[in-house]
Amino acid sequence: xxxxxxxxxxxxxxxxxxxxxxxxxxxxxxxxxxxxxxxxxxxxxxxxxxxxxxxxxxxxxxxxxxxxxxxxxxxxxxxxxxxxxxxxxxxxxxxxxxxxxxxxxxxxxxxxxxxxxxxxxxxxxxxxxxxxxxxxxxxxxxxx
Amino acid sequence: xxxxxxxxxxxxxxxxxxxxxxxxxxxxxxxxxxxxxxxxxxxxxxxxxxxxxxxxxxxxxxxxxxxxxxxxxxxxxxxxxxxxxxxxxxxxxxxxxxxxxxxxxxxxxxxxxxxxxxxxxxxxxxxxxxxxxxxxxxxxxxxxxxxxxxxxxxxxxxxxxxxxxxxxxxxxxxxxxxxxxxxxxxxxxxxxxxxxxxxxxxxxxxxxxxxxxxxxxxxxxxxxxxxxxxxxxxxxxxxxxxxxxxxxxxxxxxxxxxxxxxxxxxxxxxxxxxxxxxxxxxxxxxxxxxxxxxxxxxxxxxxxxxxxxxxxxxxxxxxxxxxxxxxxxxxxxxxxxxxxxxxxxxxxxxxxxxxxxxxxxxxxxxxxxxxxxxxxxxxxxxxxxxxxxxxxxxxxxxxxxxxxxxxxxxxxxxxxxxxxxxxxxxxxxxxxxxxxxxxxxxxxxxxxxxxxxxxxxxxxxxxxxxxxxxxxxxxxxxxxxxxxxxxxxxxxxxxxxxxxxx
Numbered sequence: 001x002x003x004x005x006x007x008x009x010x011x012x013x014x015x016x017x018x019x020x021x022x023x024x025x026x027x028x029x030x031x032x033x034x035x036x037x038x039x040x041x042x043x044x045x046x047x048x049x050x051x052x053x054x055x056x057x058x059x060x061x062x063x064x065x066x067x068x069x070x071x072x073x074x075x076x077x078x079x080x081x082x083x084x085x086x087x088x089x090x091x092x093x094x095x096x097x098x099x100x101x102x103x104x105x106x107x108x109x110x111x112x113x114x115x116x117x118x119x120x121x122x123x124x125x126x127x128x129x130x131x132x133x134x135x136x137x138x139x140x141x142x143x144x
Numbered sequence: 145x146x147x148x149x150x151x152x153x154x155x156x157x158x159x160x161x162x163x164x165x166x167x168x169x170x171x172x173x174x175x176x177x178x179x180x181x182x183x184x185x186x187x188x189x190x191x192x193x194x195x196x197x198x199x200x201x202x203x204x205x206x207x208x209x210x211x212x213x214x215x216x217x218x219x220x221x222x223x224x225x226x227x228x229x230x231x232x233x234x235x236x237x238x239x240x241x242x243x244x245x246x247x248x249x250x251x252x253x254x255x256x257x258x259x260x261x262x263x264x265x266x267x268x269x270x271x272x273x274x275x276x277x278x279x280x281x282x283x284x285x286x287x288x289x290x291x292x293x294x295x296x297x298x299x300x301x302x303x304x305x306x307x308x309x310x311x312x313x314x315x316x317x318x319x320x321x322x323x324x325x326x327x328x329x330x331x332x333x334x335x336x337x338x339x340x341x342x343x344x345x346x347x348x349x350x351x352x353x354x355x356x357x358x359x360x361x362x363x364x365x366x367x368x369x370x371x372x373x374x375x376x377x378x379x380x381x382x383x384x385x386x387x388x389x390x391x392x393x394x395x396x397x398x399x400x401x402x403x404x405x406x407x408x409x410x411x412x413x414x415x416x417x418x419x420x421x422x423x424x425x426x427x428x429x430x431x432x433x434x435x436x437x438x439x440x441x442x443x444x445x446x447x448x449x450x451x452x453x454x455x456x457x458x459x460x461x462x463x464x465x466x467x468x469x470x471x472x473x474x475x476x477x478x479x480x481x482x483x484x485x486x487x488x489x490x491x492x493x494x495x496x497x498x499x500x501x502x503x504x505x506x507x508x509x510x511x512x513x514x515x516x517x518x519x520x521x522x523x524x525x526x527x528x529x530x531x532x533x534x535x536x537x538x539x540x541x542x543x544x545x546x547x548x549x550x551x552x553x554x555x556x557x558x559x560x561x562x563x564x565x566x567x568x569x570x571x572x573x574x575x576x577x578x579x580x581x582x583x584x585x586x587x588x589x590x591x592x593x594x595x596x597x598x599x600x601x602x603x604x605x606x607x608x609x610x611x612x613x614x615x616x617x618x619x620x621x622x623x624x625x626x627x628x629x630x631x632x633x634x635x636x637x638x639x640x641x642x643x644x645x646x
Contacts, residue, residue: 018319061368100541101537105537144548
C-alpha cells in the first residue's frame, strides 16, 4: 500500500501555495477544453460552413450594435476625463451622462418625430440631473 | 420581539417602493429582477442595513412578479420565469379575459411567495444549524456539490462544467488573500495589471456587466425594436375575476409552490425551470389537459405560484450556506456584503434580528406586490409602453453609477462593467453558460481556501472523502447529481431524435 500513501500524501509549500489551486483549475480547463474541441470541433465547423451556426443574429443591426459598442466606452472615458478636470462635484457623471443619454436615445429611436425628439431631449437633461441630485446630494453616493 | 423596534416606517416604505419598482422592471420585457436589483444598488449604499435589505427584497419579489403583466397582455414573458404564463394568459387575454387572467396570476403569486417565505423561515435555520458543524472539507464539498448541480442542469453538461471552471479561474485573479491564510502573492496576471487587479475583479461590476450591459448589447444587435402594440388587448371588458376560480386548485397551488421552492433551493437554476416543471406536472395531472395552453386558469396558477415560490427557495441556500440560488440572489449576495453582512451558516444565529427583519420584509413585499398589482393593475399595465430608447440609456447610466460607487469611486470597476458586458454577449453566442460561470466566480475563492487549507492541515488527498460521514453523504449526492444528469440528458436526446423521426 506504499504506492497509495505516496500518491495520497500532499505537501503544499506555503510560498507557492497561491499557485496550487489555480494550477489544478487551469489543468482541468485545459483537459476539458481539449476534450470539447475534439468532440465538438467537427460538427461546429460543419454547422458554420453550412450556415446553420452564425455568430450574429439574423438580420443583425450592425449600425446600432457597433455604435453601442463605441458609445458606452466613450461615455465611460468622458466621465473619467471630466471627473478629473472638475473633481469632487460629481460633474463628470452629470456632464457625460447628458450627451450620452441623448446620443443613445437618438440611436435607438426608430421614428424621430418632433414629439419623440422633444421627449428624448427632455429625458436626456432631466434623468441625469435627477439622478445626480438625488444620489450625489441626498444619498451621498460617490460619482466621478 | 426586539426586532420589531428595528422596523421603522421607512423600512416598510422602502420595501413597498422596492416592490413597486421591481414590478415595473419585471413588467418591461427584457428587464429582469436581477437588473432591478442591479440598477437600484446605489440607493442602498447609504441606507442602513435593515432599510437596504427591505428595498432589495422588495425589488426581488416585485421583479419576479411583474413578469406576468406582459406575458398576459403582449404574449412576451417579462422575465424568463413567466414563459409558461404566456401559454394560457395570452389566449385568455384574447378572449377578453385579460383582467381576470392577471388577477388569477396575482393571487397565485401571492400564495407562492408566502408559501416559500414560510418554508424559508422554518427550514433555513435548520440547514444552517446543520452546516455549522461543517469543517473546511465539508464546506469545499458543499461548493463542489452546488457546482455539480449547476453544471448538470445546463444545456450541455461539458460546457456547463467548462463555464463553471472559467468562473472559478476568474475569481482567482488577484492576490491570494492573507486574511484567508494565503501568502499574499499575486497570480494569474501580468505585472501591469497589478494596480487594477490586486484584489481581483469586484463581484458586483462583473454581475451588472454580465446581466445588465450585455442585455443592452444584445438588444442593440437586434435593432432595439419597440414591442408592437397591435396585439395589445383591452383590459376593461370580459368575465370579471372571482375567487371561486381557485376552487379545486389547492393541490395545484401547493404542488406548484413546492416545486418552485425546491427548484429555487438548487443553485444556479433560473425561474424558467421552476415554472416549466410545475406547468408540465399540472398538465400531466389535470382533468382537462387538452384545455391547457388554450386559456386554462389552472395553467396560470401553476406557472405563477411556482415562479414566486422561487424567491423564498433561492434565499434558503443563500442565507444558510452562502450559496446563491440564481442570478438575482447572486447580486443580492454582493449587496449584502456591501452592508457588512456575511451570509453563511453563522448568519442566522448571530444576526437573529436581521433574520427576522428579512423574513418580515419578504412577507411585506409580497403583500405590497399583491395590493399594488391587484388594485392598480390597469395603471401598471401601461409601463409596458415605455419606449426602449428612453429606458436603455438610463439603465446604462445607473449601471455606471452602481459600479463606480461600489468601492467608493474606482473607475476600473466601471470598465469591468463594459468588459463583462461584451464578454456576456459573446458567451451567449459561443455556448459558454452564464449561470454556472457566475456561481463559479462567486464561490471560486472560498472553494480555493477550503480546498487548500484542508490539504495543508491533513496532508493527504483522501481526507476529502474520509473526513466524516457528512463528507461521504455529500460525495454520494455529487455522484447522484452527475448520474441523474447524464440519464436526463440521454432521455431528452432520445426524445429529440424520436420527434425528429416522426
